[in-house]
Amino acid sequence: MAPPEAAAAQSAPPGPDGPGDPAAPPAPVLEAVGVSKRFPGVVALDDVSFTLRAGEIHALVGENGAGKSTLIKILTGVHRPDEGELRLGGEPVAFHRPHEAQQAGISTIYQEVNLVPLMSVARNIFLGREPRTRLGLVDFRRMHRETAELLGGFGITADPRRPLHTLGIGTQQMVALARAVSVRARVVVMDEPTSSLEPREVETLFRVTGDLHARGISLVYVSHRMDELYRICDRVTVLRDGRLVHTGDLADTDRVRLVSMMLGRELARVRKEAAEGHDDGRTPAAEPVLTATGLSRRHLLDDIGLDLRPGEVLGLGGLLGSGRTETAKALAGALPLDGGEITVGGRRLRRISSAAAIRAGISLLPEDRKAEGIVPGLSVRENIVLAALPRLSRFGFISRRKQDRVVDIFMKRLRIKAAGPEQKVGELSGGNQQKVLLARWLCLEPRVLLLDEPTRGIDVGAKAEVQTLIDELAAEGLAVLLISSELEELVEGADRIVVLRAGSVAGELTGDDVTEGGLLTVLAETAPDAVPQPAPEAGDPPDAPAQAEAEAEAEDAPGAEGEPDGVPDPRKEDPR
Amino acid sequence: MTSFALPRGLDRPRLADALQRYGVYAAVLALLVFNGIFTDHFLTADNLRTQLVQVSPVVIVALGMALVIGTEGVDLSVGSTMALSGALLPLYLGYGLLPSLLVALLAGVVVGLVNGSLVSLVGLQPIVATLALFVGGRGLALVIADGQLKQIENTDLLSLGTDSVLGIPVVVLIAGVLAAMVAGLVQRTTFGRQLVAVGGNRRAAALAGLPVRRVLIGVYVICGVLASLAGVLATARLTASDPSSLGNLMELSAITAVVVGGTPLTGGSVRVLGTVFGALLMQLLHATLVTHDLHDSTAQMVQAGIILVAVYVARERRAR
Incomplete structure (x- = not known):
């Protein structure tokens, strides 16, 4: 599987003498x-x-x-x-x-x-x-x-x-x-x-x-x-x-x-598990709610296209640095793009910005909870209503009554464990912080939810709760994009997986192919354009x-x- | 982590937290008690009125400064903005108080727009962005006023500085009303909460779709307007427009009031009442030391000590 000339390139220097070499390895x-x-x-x-x-x-x-x-x-x-x-x-x-x-x-x-x-x-x-x-x-x-x-x-x-x-x-x-x-x-x-x-x-x-x-x-x-x-x-x-x-x-x-x-x-385990079926009874709609084409950004993204249907969980796979986070950010309007377009519910986003994406119904749960998610000095309540502030206000004045209602609903539904809505978010556990952030986005009633490593760094109990919640949300008709470094989570959570490599789409797994073995195979494949061709096959x-x-x-x-x-x-x- | 024994339930971070929250009120109270016992004629209506009148411009400027610091910024140009509005004021007094007042406040709006744009659109660091107008603003004021001190003879304007309502000087009333308004702005409006969120975590605020740029520009405009109003009131009290000295070192007094009042320089929190009391504390401290025949320079050193304590407490709390 190694590029053919790799061996040739390495043969000149004295280093590798092949695996089975009887000579003692260099000191x-x-x-x-x-x-x-x-x-x-x-x-x-x-x-x-x-x-x-x-x-x-x-x-x-x-x-x-x-x-x-x-x-x-x-x-x-x-x-x-x-x-x-x-x-x-x-x-x-x-x-x-x-x-x-x-x-x-x-x-x-x-x-x-x-x-x-x-x-x-x-x-x-x-x-x-x-x-x-x-x-x-x-x-x-x-x-x-x-x-x-x-x-x-x-x-x-x-x-x-x-x-x-x-x-x-x-x-x-x-x-x-x-x-x-x-x-x-x-x-x-x-x-x-x-x-x-x-x-x-x-x-x-x-x-x-x-x-x-x-x-x-x-x-x-x-x-x-x-x-x-x-x-x-x-x-x-x-x-x-x-x-x-x-x-x-x-x-x-x-x-x-x-x-x-x-x-x-x-x-071995992966192959065995693959034999077991994958069925969660969701039936995604036929028409995509979000379509992205040609998303490009120098060094980061290269012509990424994908679509998301209501009621499905689309997994985004790839190794570290493959552009998963960047893709999610691009979809949420948080990454300036060199090119590409995003259509939500049939309407093309004209200006790509966080505010525009949120208005169109796209919400992103960012990967780095501390740096990009929570405002640690503010209360649970204020963190939940942060993005929805204008909707919970009249003439620029906030309505505590409306806020309290929303906060109460989500603290109960997501089972956020805090001393109360006025406790500072910085004092909560990672799992509860993550739930607060989920609440922040859910109270906007989004059509598309982008989740970047939603269960990273949270305890096992909260993790299972978040995973269950994702399933419920998709069943309610939300389109969910799930990014996870854990193969198991990705394969179990997603109906379909798009695999990225070096900023472009390397493959897609659907139906029965959504297995850890299938995912590993795509992850390990050779990127065709990363191998320098001795004679460039122009236009291929x-x-x-x-x-x-x-x-x-x-x-x-x-x-x-x-x-x-x-x-x-x-x-x-x-x-x- | 404590290096020395403390009563149970009162470890160092919690002590620091309490100090930052309530220290300034306790200090003001302690000073008043001290003066009530040891200083003759201190707790009299006359003296207190004088103290309040003197502190009012600082309070007004510090309110704006608190908002800016709440966004993790700082505005060094407030003193120059005072000078600028003071210099513009006499030029239009011929049309009456209101037009000239509007022109002076407009100067504050313009300064705020420039500062805010430099910070939010150009992306300069606030300390650098506002340094431009810190230097340039006073220069411009001197050009406008031709470098001259101008006597104010408009009685409407002068009465702003001297009149009282129900025994409370107008200047103090204005400062009090503004403090209440700013407190309402911070606590009760979307703008205020967005401001705090932007200061607490700008990236998170941007990802949550908050209008970060608009909030930042708005904050600097408010700060500029408050500074220009303080310039008008100070000019009225002085009965002369003096752009070369009006508002000198005001930025430092305002920052001191904000920091001593418990607003962290790292943003994400605005303490309006604390800021008012921070300004009061510095004013009372100065007055106390001066009435006890300590030299001005000694008073400054004590003030420096207070600032160090305030900053240390804030640092201690953050280090948790």
């Missing part, structure tokens, strides 16, 4: 042995061991809360383990600060580039260790020369004097890499480096990682994109819920198995032209990717 360069880390209320890592061998590219994967970032932070000296130890080249080490890890040759490249945007490229690369002239002043000439040489080595031509922020994100990431290499890193940790890159920038990145690999530098590579992992990584470590699930050669691990390990579902997929063009360009002028002028950088118009 470990960085090890974490039995590491545990607790934060108040959570065990982020529980007795996890991780071994990074010299010269390998090691994939680190896991869903939200798996402990990836905690492990990375321990490896790079941001956190100190509560138990267990770190070994660098076989010797136990303890990093007290990130700086010490850097000194020891461990560099990190974060998702968001951690350089100084207003400083020049050269200054960024030499930050904190600038070459000096005899007078003790910064030797700019040498700095610029060495920077140009260094970047040239990666096939990037960027003016070392240019302020970093004027370069494209991809080029900035190359600069970060160049810095990592120039400080003589032995280990480079890359946390989702490709999440904000254009396809051709990804190609450049992979060329550079291949180059690092060839120099014997070890890489820890965190990504959710299966294709990338199978293309460049030698070994893989899977974490789940803070525990080590699997470590091994990537070539020995097929995709479905990898995905099922990440999500915590055993294949419907939206190929731009893609093919980018690839063609990448092949024609391999040295030019890094050139800032070559990147038209529409990101500047990006409102983020």
Whole structure:
């Protein structure tokens, strides 16, 4: 299932010698042995061991809360383990600060580039260790020369004097890499480096990682994109819920198995359950209440289309970063779009905004309850009526009587456990906060309810209540979109599942196909356009032209990717 | 977490909570009791009236400031807005009190629109957005007034500063009515509740379809209008329009009143009565120290101490 040339690309560097190789594996360069880390209320890592061998590219994967970032932070000296130890080249080490890890040759490249945007490229690369002239002043000439040489080595031509922020994100990431290499890193940790890159920038990145690999530098590579992992990584470590699930050669691990390990579902069990039927007696209407077509947003969504019928629960599946949350936000008018249209009840939304979507009857229960949902300092009552305030007011004056009636109805119906309607929402448990938010949306009497991880972080009892409620609401004729990272919840809750991958629709499961096995299979499939074609088959997929063009360009002028002028950088118009 | 023993049921966070909620009232009461015992002629109608008249402009400005701070913002331009309205006032007095009053208040509306737009549409941080008019507003006022102090001879305007109704000065009455109106605005209107929600969690408010931009602009406009009204009243009391000094450091007095009154700088809550008492506390404290022959500079340092306590209490409470 791995892309055909993955093996070819990896054969040049000395690293992987194939799974069954009798030779002893290369010595470990960085090890974490039995590491545990607790934060108040959570065990982020529980007795996890991780071994990074010299010269390998090691994939680190896991869903939200798996402990990836905690492990990375321990490896790079941001956190100190509560138990267990770190070994660098076989010797136990303890990093007290990130700086010490850097000194020891461990560099990190974060998702968001951690350089100084207003400083020049050269200054960024030499930050904190600038070459000096005899007078003790910064030797700019040498700095610029060495920077140009260094970047040239990666096939990037960027003016070392240019302020970093004027370069494209991809080029900035190359600069970060160049810095990592120039400080003589032995280990480079890359946390989702490709999440904000254009396809051709990804190609450049992979060329550079291949180059690092060839120099014997070890890489820890965190990504959710299966294709990338199978293309460049030698070994893989899977974490789940803070525990080590699997470590091994990537070539020995097929995709479905990898995905099922990440999500915590055993294949055998999944297959058995699939045999059991799936029937909940709902009959969705034939006509969709909501239709979305061509939803696009740079880097996030690519031509997403779906429709929702009254009385059905549509599941939205996909791995982390596949664009599920973004799709829900787009439907709720909360994500500025580059293109696409949304029709509700036959009427097209002209202006896409939260207010317009809410008026049209679309409600979104956001994923991040604390940051985007509750107003912690306000009471249960005020949180429930927040969106409905204008409807519960006359001439701008609120009516307590109307509010109390609505609040009473929903506190009873959803069984919200609070000292009373005047208790502050910030003091409630997660499950009750979630119910308060559900009440906020239900009191608007929506036609479409978008639920983004409605049961995350709430206790088992509340979870079952919320799941039952979702079923009831659909039975009452509401159209529900359900996002969940839990396969079981998704498969059991949804009548139909649309699977997303890398911001576009990868497949749809209907009827008897709505099983965990079916979902896993689609999740693990190869994304056709993520595999670079040796000869671009122009015009094959419907939206190929731009893609093919980018690839063609990448092949024609391999040295030019890094050139800032070559990147038209529409990101500047990006409102983020 | 407590580092020292406290009576049961009164741990540190709860103590901090109570202090932030009721501390300001207790402090005002304590000051009045102290003065009743140790200061001659303090608790007399005359003296109290004087104190109230002096504090009224601060209260009016602080009411607007409380609303702005409730949205997680701050308005540094209030002092300059006072100067601006004070400078515009004499220009139109020839047409009578009402037209010139309207022009002065219009200046407040314009200042608020500029501030609000910079914050909500352009997305500047409030402290930077309002700094522009903090500097520019006073400059403009000086240009309008030609840098001159102008005597006010309009009797209608002067009577605003000196008249009393039933023994209560008009200025104090206006401040009291405005405080009641702002309290009603916050507690009883959709705008008021939306304002608090925007301050409490702006992303959640936006996702709930609240008109976040309109609310923010509205808040800065109200603050600007209140500041310009305070400018008019202060000018009437001074019997002269003095754009170079009118409202100097007013932004700091107003912020102090709001913070001491228990409104958190992190937004999401507006304490109107607390703000009024915060202003009163600072005024009474100053008067007490001055009547006890302590120098002005000592009074300022004590005020600084009070502010530190108020901020510390707020921080302690949030750290829960």
